[in-house]
């Protein structure tokens with residue numbers, strides 16, 4: 102279901118989610134500077150981070166595949182690296198080029214540098230979330246200390262964050278990437294079609310999320 106909440110409503114819901122997930126005070130303190138940075142840099146990306154975090158919680162609660170708190174944290178922090186990307190690029194609506202894609206791609210490294218040492222788990226999930234990109238998939242990356250079980254958990258979280266990120270962008274981004282030459286928001290039917298087409302490995306999950314009213 103397309104989210105239509107205002108910034109203030111999103112922030113209130115985000116706060117309530119932290120209480121529901123029993124997020125510890127120390128974790129809240131570690132969240133704030135990252136989300137504050139992106140809020141002060143470019144509000145639409147901040148709202149996107151809040152929506153993705155909240156949707157991650159909902160999806161994890163429904164599927165039980167990974168822990169809601171883990172997915173929520175990864176979703177909320179997944180795009181903080183965009184605070185290092187030019188606003189002109191973040192707000193670009195038409196004429197997206199390969200050079201633009203390369204420049205935008207830097208947000209992953211920027212975000213990971215911001216998270217490393219403070220949010221180790223989120224760091225690995227976000228580093229791997231683009232393993233599943235339709236256009237630019239990257240190879241999974243792990244540390245030598247990760248067990249096979251760690252790797253599976255990280256990849257599961259990364260896959261779901263990537264899908265929810267895609268869905269939120271499809272429902273909210275006003276650009277022409279799916280409608281060349283005419284920047285506009287996609288209709289609900291178009292969102293479902295492109296989300297399914299570009300995430301075919303998750304078709305079963307996507308159908309389930311639609312049937313539950315989560316997508």
Ligand SMILES: [Fe+2]
Nearest residue numbers: 149179180266
């Ligand atoms: Fe995103």
